Amino acid sequence: MTLSVFPGLCSCSLTGEENDNPASELTIEVDNPLISADGESCAKLTVKQGGKDVTSEVTFYDAAKNVPVNLPDAKFSTTTPGKYSFWASYKAYISSSISVVAISAKVPEVPADPQPESLDFSRKVLVTQFTGTACGYCPFMINILRKFAAEDSNKDKYVLAACHTYTDSDPAFLSTNIDGAMGVTGYPSVVLDLNKSTKFSDYNSYTKFQSIFNAEYSKESAQAGISVATVLDGNQLVAKCSIKAAQSQEYRIAAWLLEDGIKANQANNGAEGDFSTHDNCVRLILGQNTSKDFTGTSCKLAKGETASQFIMMDVDPSWVKENLHVIVFVCTNTRGSFMVNNVVDCPINSSVSYSYAN
Secondary structure: OOOOEOOOOOOOOOOOOOOOOHHHOEEEEEOOOEEEOOOOOOEEEEEEEOOEEOHHHOEEEEOOOOEEOOOHHHEEOOOOOEEEEEEEEEOOEEOOOEEEEEEOOOOOOOOOOOOOOOOOEOOOEEEEEEEOOOOOOHHHHHHHHHHHHHOHHHOOOEEEEEEEOOOOOOOOEOOOOHHHHOOOOOOOEEEEOOEEEEEEOOOOOHHHHHHHHHHHHHOOOOOEEEEEEEEEEOOEEEEEEEEEEOOOEEEEEEEEEEEOOEEOOOOOOOOOOOOOEEOOEEEEEEOOOEOOEOOOEEEEEOOOOEEEEEEEEEOOOOOOHHHEEEEEEEEEOOOOOOEEEEEEEEEOOOEEOOOEOO
């Protein structure tokens, strides 16, 4: 299950459902689409017709049962975790439905902005590695990436995500078409910032990879800062992501769930090293729009404006929870198509703040 919300920037329906009667102009909004199931945290609903607040005059309905529900002061709270949906009626009009998710854990909050007046963000490149445990040449690329990571000059300039898409016998196999979307036809391959033109497959040339990375890193500045907080609630991961715009434009935001420490035999055609442990393996991808578009949820922001998004992911019980982490990236259309402009990596039950260049 996923919940993806930009408060204050959404239309009448936070569930993506269309109003069956758009001429009614009856809209419903919620201030907190994600609450704690503690009986105290609440979500306040607001209903408007033609811009006029008519909340006090409507009847609220439980959308799952289509029966009236009593919401004193238009506020909803609960002690039972779950997803709750509501719609409203006013005179002859009805609204679309809206959802509130209650979790047993405390709702995550991103850290305070350390430099509220600044828009000079530091930038990181998303390095997507296409690999597989049955690929005998992949260890050579792994060695390039290990050498790259060991260079002080590369520190804090990138986030690595390993997509195991070579064969479905791989214990870290990812069943998406992201390899096809990136034009990957051979293994190993690496793509930077989800930009197909950066595809790199020469696993014998560290120098060439470093050169391609340097060129991608310097092509543009960070157009947005990213702040993230995560909490694991049983088998459900909740992330709150905030983005802060350096420019007025459309942004797209996506999140991937990664796992470290996966043990598996690796085919090897002669590369030196131990390749039995696999880190940064992509388990879930949120933000796929089409079979070839992985750029995330759209959001238009003015310069200096911020927006927040809640994301929920169902965690497979077989995954090692303490080895999970979340990457969140922002895409912008600054080079003719949407591609990653900035990315951060956040551990489970932790947070990362906006990172500034100075």
